[in-house]
Amino acid sequence: MNLIKLENGMRIATQQLDHTRSASIYFFIGCGSRYEDREILGASHFIEHMLFRGTEKRSSKQLAEEMDFLGGQLNAFTTKEYTCLYAQVLKNHVATALDIMCDMLCNPLMSDNDIAIEKGVVLEEISMYEDSPEELCADLLCESVWNTDSLGFNILGTRNTVNDLNSKKLKNYMQNFYVPERMTVAICGNFDENEAVDILKHYFSKKQNTGNFIKPATPKFNQAITLKQRDFEQTHMILGFKGLPLGDKNKYAAAIFSAVTGGTSSSRLNRRIREELGLAYSVYTFITSYLGTGLFGIGAGINHSNQIKAMEEILKILEELRNGISQEELYRTKEQFKAVMVMGMESSSALASAMGRGLLLENKYTDVDTMIKKIDEVTVEDIQNIACILTDPSNMALTVVGRPEAEQIYSSMFCKYCHR
Incomplete structure (x- = not known):
């Protein structure tokens, strides 16, 4: 570049x-x-x-x-x-x-x-x-x-x-x-x-600045349960946790943890929620990083009558992940993650987007070779550590849209998760 x-x-x-x-x-x-x-x-x-x-x-x-x-x-x-x-x-x-x-x-x-x-x-x-x-x-x-x-x-x-x-x-x-x-x-x-x-x-070249530089800030993450009644065919829920800010040293471990949890066809959530229990067609994870903060989330579209069962299973999987993953699971996810990243970055559009965005928000661009090296360096211990950070019960929130159950039902499930 x-x-x-x-x-x-x-x-x-x-x-x-x-x-x-x-x-x-x-x-x-x-x-x-x-x-x-x-x-x-x-x-x-x-x-x-x-x-x-x-x-x-x-x-x-x-x-x-x-x-x-x-x-x-x-x-x-x-x-x-x-x-x-x-x-x-x-x-x-x-x-x-x-x-x-x-x-x-x-x-x-x-x-x-x-x-x-x-x-x-x-x-x-x-x-x-x-x-x-x-x-x-x-x-x-x-x-x-x-x-x-x-x-x-x-x-x-x-x-x-x-x-x-x-x-x-x-x-x-x-x-x-x-x-x-x-x-x-x-x-x-x-x-x-x-x-x-x-x-x-x-x-x-003749455009003048206004002294309005981009200034990172760290907003407070609020725990909340938000319920919205809507006449949808499914109830959609997203379980959110405080994530990592842009440039965090643990971002590669976090990305792999997200993939292990719900980002691939062999992920824990996809295997359990969809393939074994048939509770959802779509269940996924996402990581979004901003200047100063971030968000890790798990989303699913569920039949109205299955939302509690699905949430119980999701919380159970998160608890299991906090106890660690196998070396084989880590290797498999790394290879899949690298393949998606490399193939996605082979177009001029993807490269230009990554270059411009990186310079704007982080004042740098990280090339593919460096990213592959960082991914290869992630260990099982790194995944367990980041799992505890990204699934911290004290930084947890839930939003349910469709036909949510009573708030106290979700609150009770949260309490059980917090004290496990």
């Missing part, structure tokens, strides 16, 4: 892959729901939508048609800590695609008419996620465990806050966050590096 830093602090990462015929371009901006105030919830995500609504020299229709003409892919997404605008195009179209993306980021129109139209789109997106048991359950879990911190805010905002957004609010917010010190761009594939850097300098 080649790293170029402009005088204003904007970082540009490039990686040549001469065997490819395309290139991927990823812009990362430190602008997410974690940095919002309650009055403008959803602003980061709404701005992401407005980037596609036209610029001073390109209408929304022209943006779409120009990218289609190039035969490329252009998209974006927003998380709690950043917004990402990305594209993948053939090697002879990189300069044009980069010019389009820079124009979108530097010169969005933000007209009142476009904002009014886009509000309808975002409100429908909110409704869509509320109709998804898994998404609704995950959002409610974050809101409950970080209920005193902006990390718990919903990325989409609320209907009220979205309706209250206007051009002035969005432009002021954007001016404070779409600044060089909070931006990275990564380009990976077959492209002319000098030409790409010249385009980026043309658009961004």
Whole structure:
């Protein structure tokens, strides 16, 4: 990876892959729901939508048609800590695609008419996620465990806050966050590096910073049981624990522990909950790391009448894992984990994404060889230690969406788990 830093602090990462015929371009901006105030919830995500609504020299229709003409892919997404605008195009179209993306980021129109139209789109997106048991359950879990911190805010905002957004609010917010010190761009594939850097300098070299650096924080993790009645075909539950922050030295052990628990077809949860008991079609684990904190979770979609049995089995499996795993289980999971990681990182898109995100949040990029080495170094003892950290009863929360049982039933199960 080649790293170029402009005088204003904007970082540009490039990686040549001469065997490819395309290139991927990823812009990362430190602008997410974690940095919002309650009055403008959803602003980061709404701005992401407005980037596609036209610029001073390109209408929304022209943006779409120009990218289609190039035969490329252009998209974006927003998380709690950043917004990402990305594209993948053939090697002879990189300069044009980069010019389009820079124009979108530097010169969005933000007209009142476009904002009014886009509000309808975002409100429908909110409704869509509320109709998804898994998404609704995950959002409610974050809101409950970080209920005193902006990390718990919903990325989409609320209907009220979205309706209250206007051009002035969005432009002021954007001016404070779409600044060089909070931006990275990564380009990976077959492209002319000098030409790409010249385009980026043309658009961004004169951009001024606001002193609004990304500042890590450690919010309090709150124990909570959150129950939501909804008319779904299944009851969805997520058992959450305080996880690891970005850059934690135990992150590789944690990733392998998550895979052993519920990340593979031979994982403990999949074998017991699905294959042996037939209690769920989908049962899974996840690890999400943020600046200063993180979340480890176990999720499942369950028939309403089986949710207590499933939860009892999940807690029993966690207790077993706290007593350790076998060397064979560790080796098998390591090999599967490495295979997924290596194959996933072989595309220019995955490399560019990892480079840009790593530089933005951790000010570094870890290459695949280093990650493989770190995975190979994980021991059985490391897994047992991290199991005790990630399944600590004092940092446990539960969210159930669908037809939850009475709260005291879950509380009783928690008490038993805490005293085992």
